[in-house]
Amino acid sequence: MRLGTVLPIALTALLRNKTRSFLTTLGVIIGVASVISMVAVGEGAKARVASVFAAMGTNVLIVLSGATSMGGVSGGFGSLPTLTWEDLRAIRTQAPAVRAAAPALNTRATVMSADQNWTTTVSGTTPDFFDVRAWHIAKGSFFGDSEVESASKIIVLGQTVSDKVFGPGVDPVGRAVRIKAVSFLVVGVMQRKGQSPMGTDYDDVTYIPVTTFQNQIQGGLQKYIAGIIIVSAISGDETARAQSEISAILRDRHHLGPTEEDDFNVRNLTEIAAAQQQGTQALTALLAAIAVVSLVVGGIGIMNIMLVSVTERTREIGVRMAVGAKPWHILAQFLAEAVTLSMIGGLIGVALGSVLARVVASRLGWTYTPRVDMIVMSFAFSAAVGVGFGLYPARKASRLDPIEALRYE
Amino acid sequence: MTADPSLGPPLVAASDLTKVYVLGDTELRALDGVSLTVREGDFVAIMGSSGSGKSTLMNVLGCLDRPTSGSYSLAGQEVSSLGRGQLAELRNRTIGFVFQSFNLLARTSAVENVELPLVYAGLGRSERRERARAALARVGLGDRLDHRPSQLSGGQQQRVAIARAIVNEPKIMFADEPTGNLDTRTSVAIMALFQDLWRAGLTIIFVTHEPDVARYASRILVVRDGKIVSDTRQEPAVAEQAA
Numbered sequence: 139m140r141l142g143t144v145l146p147i148a149l150t151a152l153l154r155n156k157t158r159s160f161l162t163t164l165g166v167i168i169g170v171a172s173v174i175s176m177v178a179v180g181e182g183a184k185a186r187v188a189s190v191f192a193a194m195g196t197n198v199l200i201v202l203s204g205a206t207s208m209g210g211v212s213g214g215f216g217s218l219p220t221l222t223w224e225d226l227r228a229i230r231t232q233a234p235a236v237r238a239a240a241p242a243l244n245t246r247a248t249v250m251s252a253d254q255n256w257t258t259t260v261s262g263t264t265p266d267f268f269d270v271r272a273w274h275i276a277k278g279s280f281f282g283d284s285e286v287e288s289a290s291k292i293i294v295l296g297q298t299v300s301d302k303v304f305g306p307g308v309d310p311v312g313r314a315v316r317i318k319a320v321s322f323l324v325v326g327v328m329q330r331k332g333q334s335p336m337g338t339d340y341d342d343v344t345y346i347p348v349t350t351f352q353n354q355i356q357g358g359l360q361k362y363i364a365g366i367i368i369v370s371a372i373s374g375d376e377t378a379r380a381q382s383e384i385s386a387i388l389r390d391r392h393h394l395g396p397t398e399e400d401d402f403n404v405r406n407l408t409e410i411a412a413a414q415q416q417g418t419q420a421l422t423a424l425l426a427a428i429a430v431v432s433l434v435v436g437g438i439g440i441m442n443i444m445l446v447s448v449t450e451r452t453r454e455i456g457v458r459m460a461v462g463a464k465p466w467h468i469l470a471q472f473l474a475e476a477v478t479l480s481m482i483g484g485l486i487g488v489a490l491g492s493v494l495a496r497v498v499a500s501r502l503g504w505t506y507t508p509r510v511d512m513i514v515m516s517f518a519f520s521a522a523v524g525v526g527f528g529l530y531p532a533r534k535a536s537r538l539d540p541i542e543a544l545r546y547e
Numbered sequence: 548m549t550a551d552p553s554l555g556p557p558l559v560a561a562s563d564l565t566k567v568y569v570l571g572d573t574e575l576r577a578l579d580g581v582s583l584t585v586r587e588g589d590f591v592a593i594m595g596s597s598g599s600g601k602s603t604l605m606n607v608l609g610c611l612d613r614p615t616s617g618s619y620s621l622a623g624q625e626v627s628s629l630g631r632g633q634l635a636e637l638r639n640r641t642i643g644f645v646f647q648s649f650n651l652l653a654r655t656s657a658v659e660n661v662e663l664p665l666v667y668a669g670l671g672r673s674e675r676r677e678r679a680r681a682a683l684a685r686v687g688l689g690d691r692l693d694h695r696p697s698q699l700s701g702g703q704q705q706r707v708a709i710a711r712a713i714v715n716e717p718k719i720m721f722a723d724e725p726t727g728n729l730d731t732r733t734s735v736a737i738m739a740l741f742q743d744l745w746r747a748g749l750t751i752i753f754v755t756h757e758p759d760v761a762r763y764a765s766r767i768l769v770v771r772d773g774k775i776v777s778d779t780r781q782e783p784a785v786a787e788q789a790a
Binding site for chain 1: 606611612631632635636638639640644646650651652654655663664666667668711715
């Protein structure tokens with residue numbers, strides 16, 4: 139007796155209980171569909187993160203000042219100002235791998251127009267900032283070095299701030315906003331950039347000259363930069379070199395001995411991107427694991443129904459044994475039923491999961507790339523679930539005593 | 548028992564068979580030292596009241612059950628030492644079974660029911676179908692191939708079961724109360740069919756508790772308390788098939 143004889147018997151038995159077969163399969167369908175769609179969603183998230191970081195610029199470095207240390211408790215980088223304006227100038231002029239560098243002094247403040255207000259980030263910087271980030275203006279213009287020199291009360295708005303304070307679609311260039319009690323002239327609006335990899339809105343920010351920031355918000359010029367320095371390397375491949383050049387310059391300028399720790403921190407966004415990638419990868423693995431659990435639960439459903447089926451068909455098993463079915467014939471028959479159930483579930487699950495993944499991807503504006511290896515794997519896994527969970531009921535059936543089976547009511 | 552020169556070599560040779568069921572503390576001796584020889588071409592009725600052990604004897608002889616002790620050989624093969632798979636093969640090739648409650652597969656056509664032993668014998672689809680048709684024609688159901696058990700009368704269902712029993716051309720057919728679920732008229736028709744098959748050379752052993760049915764056999768064994776208490780030969784009554 140070959141597969142050709144077992145399979146029709148199994149199929150006939152399954153078709154006799156269509157509703158039950160379908161409901162049993164549903165567990166596997168849901169399991170496989172969730173594996174396929176979860177992995178696709180995870181992959182999509184990964185691709186999305188990669189593209190966001192690519193847009194942000196892989197050649198960007200951030201220099202943070204040092205950490206305070208009080209009784210052994212570190213305040214974290216940036217809590218103790220150690221970077222000076224001279225340091226910034228040195229980075230600009232002495233590091234060959236650095237293309238541009240700009241300070242960024244940030245605070246939260248409420249920006250007011252005549253009738254609206256919006257609390258946002260106010261960032262004091264220099265024109266280099268726009269060069270470092272490779273961000274562009276949508277309306278009006280950036281401020282230039284002369285405005286920084288003269289500490290002009292002018293402001294560039296992010297798109298979100300412009301919408302909130304002046305209303306969507308209104309051109310704010312030439313109009314005035316107030317921050318605290320100071321009136322600023324709007325000279326430009328940034329192009330929309332969307333979200334950062336950490337989910338913050340890049341458009342919910344305003345830029346003013348760094349000197350104006352110091353005068354009006356911090357209250358006076360200071361020796362130290364109360365913020366960060368943001369640097370772009372001459373290319374994406376040169377970030378590591380730029381990083382070490384900056385470190386060398388700053389260690390030298392801060393007179394740090396060979397045994398002393400850095401009183402600053404240079405962060406490479408490429409590394410952060412890699413960390414973020416790892417995060418999404420872990421998330422994908424987690425989602426897949428949950429989906430696999432549901433597939434196992436589906437397998438238990440199959441086992442349950444197969445056990446019911448064996449009990450129901452005890453008499454049939456007895457008849458088959460009486461006319462000459464060997465134990466392994468009975469085993470093969472019930473195993474074939476379980477595997478057929480789980481494989482049909484696997485097939486439908488793959489189809490459903492692919493559709494689901496496509497829908498989710500298009501809703502979120504991601505690209506959907508089907509993972510053939512995952513499809514093959516989850517299908518194979520569902521078949522294995524059928525064998526694994528079908529084996530116990532099938533063995534039970536094959537070990538029945540023919541006489542008792544025939545007597546069973 | 549007198550040896551009948553018209554009979555062939557021994558087909559069933561059992562000596563000192565016992566079958567003991569242990570139910571809690573009590574032992575039930577369903578078979579208590581049964582010795583029996585059945586030659587090819589015999590037509591044996593096993594009689595006895597319920598609980599006499601006749602069904603147990605039938606199951607042991609039919610290789611559905613194994614004796615607790617004693618030796619049993621069927622068609623020259625010692626059976627008591629065979630494994631489950633080998634017993635299945637013996638049932639498949641050498642034995643045909645007919646049951647009181649027909650035991651056909653529900654929602655399965657007559658011809659498919661008859662094909663069942665051939666499936667396990669490993670025959671191909673077309674040969675199975677051909678032999679199943681022939682067997683159904685032999686029991687007078689050549690025109691009911693695609694009927695399901697629920698669409699057939701009791702007598703017709705038993706005929707399908709008989710066709711299933713003979714489709715493998717067995718050496719011997721066992722029947723457990725084959726007329727127990729049938730009315731008198733149908734019972735006679737079934738016994739007529741048994742006699743046809745017997746005359747064509749099939750050895751038959753059947754269990755019954757009705758003397759009316761037993762008189763169609765050529766030999767009657769009476770079982771009581773797990774022992775054969777009488778073994779007589781007779782001229783079988785001729786079962787007239789009602790037209």
